[in-house]
Amino acid sequence: MKNNQSGWEKVILPVLVGLGFLLPLFVKDPYYFHILISIFIWSILTLGIRLILVVGHLNAAQATFMGMGAYTSGILAKNLGWSFWLGLPIAGVVAAILALAVGYPTLKIKGVYFVMVTFGLTEVFRHIWMMWTDLFGGPQGLLGIPRPNPIKLGVLTIAFTTKVPFYYLALILLLITVVVMQRLDRSRVGMTLRSIPQADLLAECIGVNVMGYKVLAFVIGAFFAGLAGSFWGHYFTYASPWDFTWSNSLYMLIYAVMGGPGSVWGPIVGCFVMLVVDELLRPIHQYMPIVLGSILILVLLFIPGGFITIPERVRGLVKR
Amino acid sequence: MPQNDNQRLLEVKGLSKYFGGLAAVDKLDLEVRESEIVGLIGPNGAGKTTVFNLVSGVLKPSEGRVVFDGEDVTSLKPNEIAKRGLVRTFQASLLFKDFTVIQNVAMGRHLHAGIGFFQDLFNTSPTRQRRIQIQERAMEIVHFMGLDHYRDELAKNLPHGCQRALGIGVALAAEPKFLMLDEPTSGMNVEEKEAIMSSVGRIRERGITILVVEHDMKVMMGLCERIAVLNFGIKIAEGSPDEIRANRDVIQAYLGAEGK
Numbered sequence: 185m186k187n188n189q190s191g192w193e194k195v196i197l198p199v200l201v202g203l204g205f206l207l208p209l210f211v212k213d214p215y216y217f218h219i220l221i222s223i224f225i226w227s228i229l230t231l232g233i234r235l236i237l238v239v240g241h242l243n244a245a246q247a248t249f250m251g252m253g254a255y256t257s258g259i260l261a262k263n264l265g266w267s268f269w270l271g272l273p274i275a276g277v278v279a280a281i282l283a284l285a286v287g288y289p290t291l292k293i294k295g296v297y298f299v300m301v302t303f304g305l306t307e308v309f310r311h312i313w314m315m316w317t318d319l320f321g322g323p324q325g326l327l328g329i330p331r332p333n334p335i336k337l338g339v340l341t342i343a344f345t346t347k348v349p350f351y352y353l354a355l356i357l358l359l360i361t362v363v364v365m366q367r368l369d370r371s372r373v374g375m376t377l378r379s380i381p382q383a384d385l386l387a388e389c390i391g392v393n394v395m396g397y398k399v400l401a402f403v404i405g406a407f408f409a410g411l412a413g414s415f416w417g418h419y420f421t422y423a424s425p426w427d428f429t430w431s432n433s434l435y436m437l438i439y440a441v442m443g444g445p446g447s448v449w450g451p452i453v454g455c456f457v458m459l460v461v462d463e464l465l466r467p468i469h470q471y472m473p474i475v476l477g478s479i480l481i482l483v484l485l486f487i488p489g490g491f492i493t494i495p496e497r498v499r500g501l502v503k504r
Numbered sequence: 505m506p507q508n509d510n511q512r513l514l515e516v517k518g519l520s521k522y523f524g525g526l527a528a529v530d531k532l533d534l535e536v537r538e539s540e541i542v543g544l545i546g547p548n549g550a551g552k553t554t555v556f557n558l559v560s561g562v563l564k565p566s567e568g569r570v571v572f573d574g575e576d577v578t579s580l581k582p583n584e585i586a587k588r589g590l591v592r593t594f595q596a597s598l599l600f601k602d603f604t605v606i607q608n609v610a611m612g613r614h615l616h617a618g619i620g621f622f623q624d625l626f627n628t629s630p631t632r633q634r635r636i637q638i639q640e641r642a643m644e645i646v647h648f649m650g651l652d653h654y655r656d657e658l659a660k661n662l663p664h665g666c667q668r669a670l671g672i673g674v675a676l677a678a679e680p681k682f683l684m685l686d687e688p689t690s691g692m693n694v695e696e697k698e699a700i701m702s703s704v705g706r707i708r709e710r711g712i713t714i715l716v717v718e719h720d721m722k723v724m725m726g727l728c729e730r731i732a733v734l735n736f737g738i739k740i741a742e743g744s745p746d747e748i749r750a751n752r753d754v755i756q757a758y759l760g761a762e763g764k
Contacts, residue, residue, distance in 0.1 A: 383598050
């Protein structure tokens with residue numbers, strides 16, 4: 185199995201990434217770029233939420249960390265005139281600091297407390313963003329976030345006026361996220377994170393600072409949500425409290441589970457499939473929750489490992 | 505700082521734990537000297553496992569102190585205590601069930617991995633070197649515990665006896681100065697028991713100090729230099745196996761009830 189996996193990673197993956205970079209040569213319709221940008225950004229968020237999911241905790245505040253990122257770099261750019269390229273990493277760091285402050289006291293407690301606390305966090309920040317109109321723009325959101333500053337490469341200038349540069353930026357952000365998450369998965373840190381839900385007491389007693397690892401997973405996930413949020417704000421040129429609700433965090437969890445939280449590819453496949461389905465069903469959008477719910481139930485019943493395990497299962501059936 | 509004048513590795517002083525007014529452990533004093541093998545016995549519910557939980561930091565005592573290697577570790581977290589060289593096993597087959605045998609033991613190398621976070625992330629060449637060393641060391645321990653045959657088997661698929669052996673292997677991988685074994689032979693047949701006890705003997709030959717909780721009196725008598733007997737959370741006797749065998753309180757509390 186392992187060989188197969190690295191096999192497809194060596195062949196199919198570079199092809200996909202290459203196609204991703206060459207796509208603007210063949211596709212001109214901005215609609216498709218918008219869909220792909222959404223999928224890439226949601227994939228980053230979902231990969232972030234997966235990291236703490238692997239340790240056995242449900243994070244209901246990933247959308248809030250995204251919002252933290254959007255408001256942080258949005259306000260820095262709009263009110264202080266800072267460059268997006270500076271605001272982007274700062275947005276990630278601010279989201280990570282919030283996660284550290286919240287995670288440290290709450291990840292200690294087992295059970296449902298963590299999901300409740302993150303849920304509470306979402307509501308607290310949604311209200312802060314709604315009420316503090318002067319700074320955050322209130323219910324209508326923070327409007328007029330400037331587009332990213334153009335990049336000058338010698339004679340070439342990349343201006344963020346069409347979808348294509350945003351598409352490339354989203355693709356690169358996703359690739360960075362995937363590389364970091366994949367490295368984490370294959371490192372000892374990843375192994376230690378996976379060991380914790382199996383036997384946290386044993387891990388603790390052979391010297392693993394279980395608390396520290398949980399906080400680390402939570403903080404890294406929040407950092408990437410902050411990056412995604414910053415992108416989101418500068419892409420749409422506004423940040424609205426209605427975009428950073430707990431239900432969006434729930435969707436991220438669902439996409440991670442549907443795609444398969446066992447590997448970094450699962451959440452991406454989950455986001456891809458579900459957002460495409462979402463788009464296809466746009467004419468009957470009011471029924472989307474029914475479709476989503478049904479797919480979720482079917483996945484949990486018949487492919488508990490998520491979409492990503494389908495090829496493996498098919499191979500198993502063929503062999504039999 | 506560490507004062508090992510008498511080479512005392514573990515000193516438990518006036519250790520008590522109350523669960524809702526009931527004393528599970530009552531003012532326990534216990535000493536273990538370096539490279540000793542000490543047994544802790546007692547009937548069911550005598551508080552043996554509670555003692556283990558208190559010493560390893562899993563539970564916080566209501567009163568009393570735990571001094572390890574000259575340092576007060578009473579208020580430390582389990583991972584901090586493990587870092588100082590005190591490692592315990594668990595009575596239940598507590599393992600990383602979805603990891604293979606070799607992965608379980610490699611997890612036990614956590615404290616000795618010697619790989620920094622960013623080195624780990626960027627998979628530098630020294631990191632790869634360290635990984636190979638970890639793997640080799642883990643292999644040795646798998647062999648030491650007689651689990652070569654199951655090396656790549658998932659821990660959850662092992663027979664009970666092998667799971668217990670693996671539990672000891674994981675603890676051993678952490679390179680303890682002091683190893684606490686919680687009923688290492690429970691639920692085993694005679695051959696398995698003998699295999700485990702011979703492993704314990706060989707662990708001791710490596711210079712590791714051992715405190716073992718055990719139900720099986722016969723096993724303990726053959727293995728331990730010194731035995732402490734616990735009954736209802738109170739230490740009722742301590743001495744050599746022969747002294748314990750002759751002690752009337754012990755016979756009444758323990759052997760009288762079970763052995764004969």
